[in-house]
Amino acid sequence: MLVGIGVTLISLWYGQNHGLMPIAASAQASQIDGLFNTMMTLSIGLFILVHGVIVVAVIKYRRREGDNTDGPAWHDNFPLEILWTALPAVIILGIGVYSFEIYNSMGGLDPMGNHDHGTMQSHSKMRGSAIAGTLSDTPQKAPQIQPEKQIALGVGAAPENEEKPADLVVNVMGLQYAWIFSYPESGVSSGELHMPLNGDVQLNLAAQDVLHAFWMPEFRLKQDAIPGRGSELRFIPNKVGEYRIVCAELCGAYHGAMKAVAFVHTPEDFDSWLKEQQIASTQNLEQAVAVNPDKLSDGEFLAPYVREIKINAKTLEQLHPTHH
Amino acid sequence: MTQAQFQETANLEARGTAPADRHWRDYFTFNTDHKVIGIQYLVTTFCFYLIGGVMATIVRTELATPDSDVVAPELYNSLFTVHATVMIFLWIVPAGAGFANFLIPLMIGAKDMAFPRLNALAFWIIPVAGVLLLSSFLVGAPQAGWTSYPPLSLVTAQMGEEIWILSVLLLGTSSILGAVNFAVTIFTMRVPSMSLNEMPLFCWAMIATSALTLVATPVLAAALILLSFDLLAGTAFFNPTGNGDPVVYQHLFWFYSHPAVYIMIMPFFGVISEVLPVHSRKPIFGYLAIAYSSLAISFLGLIVWAHHMFTSGTPGWLRMFFMITTMIIAVPTGIKIFSWLATIWGGKLRLVSAMLFGMGFISTFLLGGITGIMVASVPFDIHVHDTYFIVAHLHYVLFGGSVFGIYAAFYHWFPKMTGRMLNEFWGRVHFVLTYVGFTVTFLPMHALGMQGMPRRVAMYDPKFTTINVICTVGAYMLAVSTIPFIVNVIWSWRYGPKAGDNPWQALSLEWMTTSPPPIENFEGIPVLATGPYDYGMEKIQNTGERLRLKLRENAIASASGQKRGIPIAEAQASTFFGGTATLVEPESEINVDSPADESQDGN
Amino acid sequence: MQQIPAIDPEKTALNYHHSAEIEAHGEEHPDHRMLGVLVFLGSEGMIFMGMFAAYLIYRAMAPMWPPEGTPARELLLPGINTVILIASSFVIHNADAAIKKNDATGMRNWLLVTIAMGVVFLCGQVYEYTHLEFGLTTNLYASCFYVLTAFHGLHVTFGVVLMAGVVWRSRAEGHYSSEHHFGIEATEIYWHFVDVIWIVLFVLLYII
C-alpha cells in the first residue's frame, strides 16, 4: 500500500518534471506535452513496478548455498492473468482515446479537408521555375497526380477554424539541402520563415527532388515533403522568438545541414519585415530562374541562399556535384 | 515403482550413447546436421555482429563532435546504412534461425530438421550475401538508410544500392527457406507423445516467427524487385517524375519490416521462456497464455505497419487506425512480461549469466516497449519521428531485447552445444559491462531526440555535444564489453570444465541426451514423462540428484539389455494439472551421496 | 493422490521404438515434403500479392487507368493463351492420375502435353511482347504490365523445367510408381499455383 502510494507519487512527480521537451511555442505543442507527460507518468509507474519485482526477486529469492530443491510449482492463476491482461488494455484504451482527442483538436483529421486552397496550383507553378532537375535524368515528362485524387496529408485546421481560410499561407519547397519559403500573397520568397504572433499559419509543403521532412521541434510538428504530392501543416504560433526548422528525413549526404530558421514576430514587426523583403526577394528569384541549375554544382546553386539558410560556407564548399 | 521414480528413466530412455565428436573442418562444409548448421549460423552471424559493431563505433566516433570531421558525410550515410543492414539481416534474424536450428529438433525429439539439405543451403546463402553486401564498399556503399526510401535510393550510390538489394533478396530467401523448415519440422516431427501444447515455448515462438517470415518477407522481395527495375531499367514505380509513388514503396517495405521486428524479437521471447524457469526452478507461469500471445503478436504485427509512416503520405484517419492497432500489441506483450515476472517470483533464482541476461532482457525490453507505445501515439510521434528518440527505441528493443536474448541463449545452451561450461565470473563481468554500456549509450538518446536532434545526420547542432559524447563513451564501453565474452567462449570451448548432459537440471528434451548430442540426437525416440517446465512438481523433486542416480541405474539396466517403457498417459495426467507438490520421500539407496537437504519441502 | 488412468498400450515406449525403426529408413517423409511445398508456395504467392497490391494502389490513385495514351490492349491472343494455360492444369492432373494407377507411360505423355502447352503459352507471351506498342518505360501501366507478366513468365518457365525434369527421371523404369510420385504431385501443385496466379493477373491487367 505504502509502496503503491510512493510509486504513484514518484511517477506523478517525474512525469511532470522530466524537463525533456524543448519549449512549446504553440498551443498544440503544450497539448502534446500534456499527452507526453501523461504517458511518462504511466510509464514510470510501470517501470518501477517491473524493476521492483525483479530487484526484490533477486534479493529475496536468490538460491541459497546448498539448496538444490525446486521452487513452488505455481503455474497459473486465472484472476491474476485476467488482471494483467485487462489493465494494460484499459490503459491503452485511455492513451488511445486521449491521443485521438489531441490529434483531432490539432487538426490532424482535416488537412486539406473539403476546402481547396489552391494548394496544388501554386506547387506546380513552383515546379515550373527552373530549379527542377536535381532528380534523375529520366526523360519522362512529369504530369502531376491530379489534385482531386489527392489524399489529404499532414495537420490541418483545428476543428474550430475548419471553415476559415488561414491568415497566412506560405509555400514551402524542400530541396537538397535547403528550404525555400514563398509567400504567394505578397510575392516574397525567402530562406527564412516569418510568421505573425497568434496568426493562423498554413504551410503548403512540397519537395523538389527527394523526400524531406519539415520539422519544427518547438512546435512539435513534422510532415514529410513528398515529391509529386502536396502536404500541409497548420498551426498558431503563440510565443515570439526564433525557432529551428530541421529536415528530418534522410535526403542525402548533407541532410544534417539542411536547416532553416523560423521567426515569430509581433504583427507589426511581421508587416515591416514583409515590406522590407518584397524588393529583395524578387531579385533572388530572378537570379535563381535565370541560371540553369542543372549546370551548377549544389554549392553554386545554393549560394544565393547562404545568408538565409545559414549553412556555413565550409559545408557549402564540401557539397560537390557528384552526390547523385 | 512409484510415480516419482520412472520420470527421468523415461526421459532418458533414448539418451544417445556417445557425444558427437566433430572435427572443426566439418563446420566449413555443406554439412546437413542441424547441430552443425546451428553452430555455423551462430558463429557466422556473430562475426557479422562484430563488423556491424565496428561500423557503429565509427558512427559514434563521428558523432562525438558536431562537425562532420571523421568520415565524409557520404561515407557516414553508408556506414549507418550498412550497420543497420548487417545488424538486422546478418545478425539478429539469422542468429534466431541459428538457435532454432540447433534447438528445435532436440526439443521435439527429432533426429534432424525436415529438410536437411535445404537447411544447409539456407545457411550458406548467408555468408555469400554478407560478403556481397560488404563488397559494396568497393564501389560506393548504399547511402539511403536501411529503409532505402526512393527517390533518394534511386539517385545516390546506385551501384551500392543495387548490391544492397541483391544481398537483401538473398537473405530474405534464406530466411524463407529456414522458416519453411522450422514450420514443417515443428508440425510434423514431434515425438508422438508431444502435443502442440506440450512443446517447449521456444517452439511456439518459432511457429509464430516462421508464420510471419513466410507471410511478410516475400512482400519485401516484391518491393525490392520493383525498386530494382526503377534503378536499372528506368521504370517509375516509385519515381514521382514518371508518375510513380514513393509512398507505395514505404507501404510495401514496412509491410515486411514491421513484422520483421517481431521476427527479430519473438525467438528471444521463446528463449526467455526457456531460460527463466530453469534457473528459477519453477514452472513457467501461464504456459498457454505465453504460447498464444505469440500468435496474437504475429497477427497484430501484420496490421500495424503504417506506424512508421505517421508523418509520411498517410491520411489522418489511417494514422488513427494504425495507432490503435499498434497500441493493442502492448496487451499480448504485457502478458508475456508479467508471466515471466510471475515465473521468477518466489523461485530459487540461480543467478548464472544466462539468468542475468534473461532478467536484463526484461528490464531493457520493457523500456523499449514503453517508448514503442509512446511513439505509437500519433501526436507524440509527429514530434519524435526520425529523431534520436526513435534510435533509442529501436536499440532498446533490438539490443536490449534481441541481443540480450541472444546472450542469454548463448550462456544457457553453450554447455549443450560444446559439452563445456563457460566461465561464470567472466560471464558476469560481461553482463555488467553490457548492461551499463548499453544504458550509457542509448538512454540519453531519448533526450536528444525530444530536444530536437534528427537521426541520420553527420553534423548536428553544437548544443547537443555533451549528450552525444556520453553516448559515444557508452558505445566504447559496449565495444569493450564484447571482449570478455569472446575470450570466454574461445577459451571455454577448448579448456572449459566438462558440462555433462544436464548441468542446469533442466527438463526439456534437449538436456536428455549427451552434450554435445550425438549425430542423430537420440537413440530411438525419446518418451515424454514430464512436461518441459514441471519444476517443483511432485514427481521431480530434486531433479538433479535423481537424474544423476537414474543415469547410473540406466547404464546398468541397459547393460543387462533391458528397456524400460513408460506409460505416458499416466505421466500426462499428473503433469499438467495434477501434482499437489507433496514431498516424495526419496528411497534410501538414492540417498547415498546426495546432500542432506534432499527431504526439504519445495514449498 | 490422483487417480491414474488406464495405460494406453498404443502409447507405451516400446511402441515408439518400434515405429521409430520403420521411420528411420525413409530419408525424408513424403508428407513433410508436401507440407513444405504448400507452405513455400503460400509464401511465394505473397510476392505476387505484394505486386498486385502495388498495382491496385496505382490504379486507384490515377485519374485514368490505363493512363491516357496507352495503346489499346489486344485481347484475343492473351485470351487464347489463358485458355491454354487453364486447360494445361487439367492435363497435368491426368498425369498425376495416371501414375497413381502405375501407368508411367501415360504419365509421361500427359506431362509432355503439358510441357508443350506451357511452351506455347510462353511463345505467345514473347509474341505479344514484340508486338505491343508500348515499352517497359512508357508509363506506369506499361511497367506494371511487363514486370508482372515477366515475373509470372519466369514461374511458367520454371514449371516447364520441373516437368522436363520429371520426364527425364521417369526414363528409369519404376522411378515413379503409385507409391512414389512426390515429384509429380509437387510439380502438379506448382503448376496449378502458376495457373491461379495467371488468372488473377489476367483479370487485373487485361479485364478491369
Ligand code: HEA
Ligand atoms: C525488436 C524490434 C522491435 C520491437 C519488439 C518493437 C516493438 C514496438 N515498436 Fe518499434 N521499432 C523498431 C523495432 C522494434 N519495435 C525499429 C527497428 C524501429 C525503427 C525503424 C526505422 O525507422 O529505422 C521501430 C520504430 C517504431 C515506430 C515508428 C517510430 C517512428 O519512426 O516514428 C513505432 C510507432 O508506433 C514503434 C512502435 C512499437 C511498439 C508499439 C512496439 C510494441 O511491440 C512494444 C510492446 C511492449 C510493451 C508495451 C512492453 C511490455 C508491456 C507491458 C509491461 C504491459 C503494460 C504496458 C502498457 C500498458 C503500456 N516502433
Ligand code: HEA
Ligand atoms: C540489432 C540491431 C542493432 C544493434 C545490435 C546495434 C548496435 C549499435 N548501434 Fe545501431 N542501428 C540499428 C540497429 C542496431 N544497432 C538500426 C536498425 C539503425 C537505423 C539505421 C538507419 O537509420 O538506417 C541503427 C542506427 C544507429 C545509430 C544512428 C545513426 C544515425 O541515425 O545517424 C547509432 C548512433 O549512435 C547507432 C549506434 C549503435 C551502437 C553504438 C551499437 C553498439 O551496441 C554496437 C556494439 C558492438 C560493438 C562495438 C562490436 C564490438 C567490436 C569490437 C570488439 C571490435 C572493436 C572495434 C572498435 C572499437 C572500432 N546505431
Ligand code: CUA
Ligand atoms: Cu532534406 Cu534531410
Ligand SMILES: [Cu+2]
Ligand atoms: Cu514497427
